[in-house]
Amino acid sequence: MIQLKDKLLRGLLWISAFLSVAVLVMIVGFIFYKGINLISFSFIFGDYSPTGGGGIWPMIVTTIYTILISLIIATPIGIFAAVYLQExxxxxxxxxTIRFATESLTxxxxxxxxxFGAVFFVTTLKLGMSIIAASLTLTIIVLPVIIRTTEEAxxxxxxxxxxGSLALGTTKLQTLYKVILPSAMPGVLSGIILSIGRIVGESAAIFLTAGTVAAMPDSIFSSARTLTVHAYLVTQESGDIELAAAVGIVLIVIILVINLSATFISKKLNRATNK
Amino acid sequence: MSRLMSTSVIEHGELTTKKQSWEGISQMEQFKEGTTKINVKDLNLFYGEKQALFGVYLDIHEKQVTALIGPSGCGKSTFLRTLNRMNDLIDGVKISGDIVIDHENIYKTNDVIKLRTKVGMVFQKPNLFPMSIYDNVAYGPRMQGIKNKKELNKLVEESLRGAAIWDEVKDRLKTSALGLSGGQQQRVCIARAIAMKPDVILMDEPTSALDPISTLKVEELITAMKKDYTIVIVTHNMQQAARISDKTAFFLNGEVVEYDDTDNIFSTPQDQRTEDYVTGRFG
Structure with missing residues (x-):
């Protein structure tokens, strides 16, 4: 009887694991199947052409801009906030209350x-529909993620x-900078990776704050379109699933590259400190 | 509740004072010569409402090894941590009484940093940082602002030699300290403490996480170190106290029951409770 139960449970676990992997494989497979034909050098690095046949380089640049700007603002603020709350x-x-609030924000x-971004950053601060307005909005979105993961770390x-550090006659700040933060770094880094995923995957908030201009941005104050927004719009406007899928492939690759390099850095950091 | 406690404090205080004065006479006759390095007077410590130390009087002598023994929870580690104010890290700790180190009342002057550079500490478990061996030993001096490479190199070598571990690690100074064995790590911890050039080194059961051979090495090291440092060591191992210490204080329920030359504590204890403890009847 117990053995039967055990077998049943194992079967259930196996099926659950199989299902979740299968769904992932199916989605990725579907996207690659639909979009791979469009992937070419000129598609990735070419300028966009409204008449069709153009590339998505402006959207890639816009996406990278939003990631960088959001992280540059959110990472220090998030880490400082977490250090304050925790230490x-x-x-x-x-x-x-603050913890509860940050948790709710996620x-x-x-x-x-x-x-909020459309009202506050775009209108009140007069930033207009722009990459910077979108990045500031994204900063608010990822801040709780960075705070929570840093606190946990x-x-x-x-x-x-x-x-050990304080007993050597060091100040709290020295201990924090030289011992505690370096030890917490892998955890902090995983928070940043999560944030990148959140930023790349975001579309609704960017749509409302950066607009949809499909052209190479002149500066971070230009309105522009990220990859996800582009994928949404081409599906919406022309029903071009293949084009959207091709954009999806590029997105998947970007996320993969970022995650792999982050794990690489985190391993390097660990090796530098632990071995 | 607090009223009750305060009366009990006074009672304990009186008790220990009386005993202390009696002991004071015997101390003068029996103690080997040596100057007082740390003078503790009527020390009481509370964790919130709970009192952990009751009117402790203790004179710790310069360049000797003083062992603190007693059963778990008797306050010996708590007492040790008052000497470099590590208890400050715990919320709700209240302390009354005086601890004077080199004519300076450490709870009146508020320079904890200076105190801790002068009074080093080695913990129960090796707690090296996840850095190289070199960086671990150089950590304290660097934080004090020493940047000169040559000076640091010399200091690291001296400290590692002082902790009798130089020969084992000299070829791998730049590798992670966490790759060393437990016993080696603990000796590097001692080197890290020595690098601050302290006068006093506090040790909180430094061998309790080590195997017998490593323990022996650390004990030999402690014996060799006392010509330069005043060492206060907490140990739950009575043989260890007997082997390495000059003076022994027996703690029980937050009080010092007896404090004397180690030989006397183990051969002719004055208090029945001390005798019961050192002969293994409890604890």
Whole structure:
């Protein structure tokens, strides 16, 4: 009887695992199947042409801009906020409230952030529909992610490191910079990777703040279109699934490359400190 | 509740004072010569509402090894951590009484940094940072602002030699310290403490996580180190206290029951509780 139960349970586990992998394979397979024919050098690196046949280089550039700008702003603020909450703030009702707030922020649909960005950054701050307005909106979206993961990473740094450092007559700040943050770095990095995924995958919030101009942006104050927005628009406007799928391939590759390089860096960091 | 406690504090204080004065006489006759390095007077410590140390009086002598023994939870580690104010890290710790190191009351002057450069500490488990051996030993001096490469090199070598580990690690200074064995790590921890050129080194059960051979090496090291440093060591191992220490203080329930030359504590203890403990009747 127990053996039968065990077998059943194992079967269930196996099926669940199989299903989740199968779905992933199917989606990726579908996208590659539909889009691979369009992938060419001129498609990736060519300028966009509204009459068709052009490339998606402007969208790739726009996507990279939004990733970089959002991270440059969000990473330091997020890390500092996490350090404050975890290391300096007196643990009490205020900190609990802030934590609860950041946790809730991660659950808000991105269209709400987009609406806020459209009102605040685009209109009130007069940034206009632009890459910078979109990046600032994205900063708010990923900030809670970076704060949470950094906090978790700081929590895992053993007390013995802190004690060891402080017992050598160092200040709290020295201990933080030289021992605690370096030890927490892999965790912080995984938060940044998650954020990149969130930024690349975002469309609604960008649509409302950066607009849809399908041209190479002159500067970060130009309106522009990211890859996801492009994929959405071509499907919506012309029903060109193949083109959208080709954009999807490029997106998948970009995310893959970023993730792999981040794991590589994190491994390097670990090796430098642990071996 | 607090009223009750304060009366009990006074009682304990009186008790220990009386005993101390009696002991003071015997101390003068029995103690080997040596100047007082650390003078502890009527030290009480509370974790929130709970009192962990009751009116502790203790004179720790320069360039000797002083062992603190007693059963778990008797306050010996807590006491050790008051000497470099590591208890400050714990929320809700309250301390009364005086600890004077070299004529300076460490709880009156607020320079904890200076105190901790002067009073080093080695912990129960080796707690090297995830850095190279060299960086670990150079960490403290660097944080004090020493940048000169030659000076650091010399300091690292001296400290590692001082901790009797130089020959084992000299060819791998730039590799991670976490790749060393536990015993080696603990000796590098000692080197890291030595690198600050402290006067006093506190050790909190430094061999409890080590195998017997590593333990022996660390014990030999401690014995060799006392010509340069004043060492206070917490140990749950009575043989260890007997082997390496000059003075032994027996703690029980947050009080010092007896403090004397180590030989006397183990051969002719004055208090029945000390005798019961060192002969293994409890603890």
């Amino acid at each position: 300096y703030a007196k643990q009490g009702r205020l900190v609990r 659950g808000i649909p991105s269209i709400i952030y987009g609406l 700081l929590k895992t740094v053993p007390l013995s490191y802190r004690e």
